[in-house]
Amino acid sequence: MNSRLINWFKFSSPASFYPLAGRMIPWFKWIAVILIAIGLYMSFFVAPADYKQGEGYRIIFIHVPASWMSMFIYVVMAVWSGTGLVFNTRLSSMMAQALAPTGALFAFLSLWTGAFWGKPMWGAWWVWDARLTSELILLFLYIGFMALQGAIDDPRRADRAGAILALVGVVNVPIIYYSVKWWNTLHQGASVKVGGGGSSMAATMLITMLIMALGFWAYSIATTLSRARCIILERERNSTWVRELVENRRG
Amino acid sequence: MDKVIEFLNMGGYALYVWGSFGMTALLMLAEPLLLRARHREILRRVARIARMNNEERT
Numbered sequence: 001m002n003s004r005l006i007n008w009f010k011f012s013s014p015a016s017f018y019p020l021a022g023r024m025i026p027w028f029k030w031i032a033v034i035l036i037a038i039g040l041y042m043s044f045f046v047a048p049a050d051y052k053q054g055e056g057y058r059i060i061f062i063h064v065p066a067s068w069m070s071m072f073i074y075v076v077m078a079v080w081s082g083t084g085l086v087f088n089t090r091l092s093s094m095m096a097q098a099l100a101p102t103g104a105l106f107a108f109l110s111l112w113t114g115a116f117w118g119k120p121m122w123g124a125w126w127v128w129d130a131r132l133t134s135e136l137i138l139l140f141l142y143i144g145f146m147a148l149q150g151a152i153d154d155p156r157r158a159d160r161a162g163a164i165l166a167l168v169g170v171v172n173v174p175i176i177y178y179s180v181k182w183w184n185t186l187h188q189g190a191s192v193k194v195g196g197g198g199s200s201m202a203a204t205m206l207i208t209m210l211i212m213a214l215g216f217w218a219y220s221i222a223t224t225l226s227r228a229r230c231i232i233l234e235r236e237r238n239s240t241w242v243r244e245l246v247e248n249r250r251g
Numbered sequence: 252m253d254k255v256i257e258f259l260n261m262g263g264y265a266l267y268v269w270g271s272f273g274m275t276a277l278l279m280l281a282e283p284l285l286l287r288a289r290h291r292e293i294l295r296r297v298a299r300i301a302r303m304n305n306e307e308r309t
Contacts, residue, residue: 029283049262056264059271066275105278113271120267219279226286233293237300246298 012091014232015241021225028222035215042208059117060205064191065213067110069220070138071173073103077145078170081163093159094235096166097149098228102220104142110135122186130179131187134172141169155235 043061050057077099084092114132115125126132145162152158180189191209236242261268 044258054264055262056267058261058264058268062271062275102282105282109275109278112274116267116271120264223282223286226283226290230286230289230293233290233297237293237297242297243301246294246301249294249298 012089014091014094014236015239017091018229018232018245021229025222025225025229028218028225032215032218032222035211035218039208039212039215042204042211047204047208048202053121056117056120059113060191061208061212063110063113063117064209065216066106066113067135068213069216070103070107070110070135071176073099073106073220074138074141074166074173075170077103078166081159081166084159085163085167090235091232093156093163094228094231095224096162097159098224098231099220100142100146100149101227102223104139104146106216106220107135107139107142111139127186129186130183131176131185134176134179137172138169138176141165141172145169 039061043058047058047061049055077096080092080096080099083089084096111132114135118127119125145165148165149158149162152161177190179185180187233242259265259269
């Protein structure tokens with residue numbers, strides 16, 4: 001118990017987290033490359049065409065994983081923000097900051113691929129439907145978080161302001177998820193239902209989607225860790241360990 | 252060759268399928284590349300400052 005506590009504290013310091021993250025990144029990068037390659041192969045060559053939507057439904061294999069990631073990353077970001085706010089740990093806030101752009105990327109991809117799916121199936125790129133609108137709000141929350149952090153010069157104050165925004169915005173995530181149930185929307189129901197009832201799709205499609213989702217997961221971890229490394233270096237550039245790190249690289 | 256064209260045509264959904272997969276591929280390749288450039292840039296900047304400090308001291 002005691003040793004575990006010590007270890008946690010050790011890795012919550014940016015100086016020891018930096019090399020640890022550096023060792024973890026290649027693993028997640030290769031897991032992501034392999035899973036996404038398998039997922040792409042299955043999306044186009046293994047999964048059969050949909051009886052109603054033909055080949056157009058194949059967008060689902062990136063649309064659904066991207067949407068999941070956009071919501072999941074937001075929750076993780078809010079948890080890190082909350083941890084940073086409560087325990088005042090530097091690394092937690094850096095992690096929250098590192099997650100935001102990747103989350104925004106997936107929120108954007110979710111909307112973009114949704115538009116490219118909606119156009120042929122519904123006849124419109126965009127509708128002010130509850131699902132779509134709440135996902136758009138999620139994108140704005142990410143952008144707002146990044147803008148707020150960028151606008152405040154003092155990093156610790158920026159962390160606190162960002163954390164409050166992230167925590168308030170977290171109410172939007174269940175709204176997105178349950179929007180298709182709560183409101184009468186144009187968007188189809190959840191592809192994979194949590195708890196009971198199973199999923200509404202064929203096994204091959206489900207497996208392909210899950211492989212893609214896992215690949216996106218690994219991708220998110222790898223990019224977040226590398227962004228966290230950049231943020232650590234930027235914020236700690238005047239510290240002794242960063243100077244030593246740079247000098248050792250040269251020598 | 253016909254098979255390739257048929258595949259690219261995506262049963263008439265070519266614009267939508269490739270528009271989605273294309274944008275996803277573009278962003279998910281660009282992000283790691285930008286991060287790598289940012290990381291290198293910071294290391295270079297820190298090294299420059301360290302060098303300047305060393306010169307001042309000597």
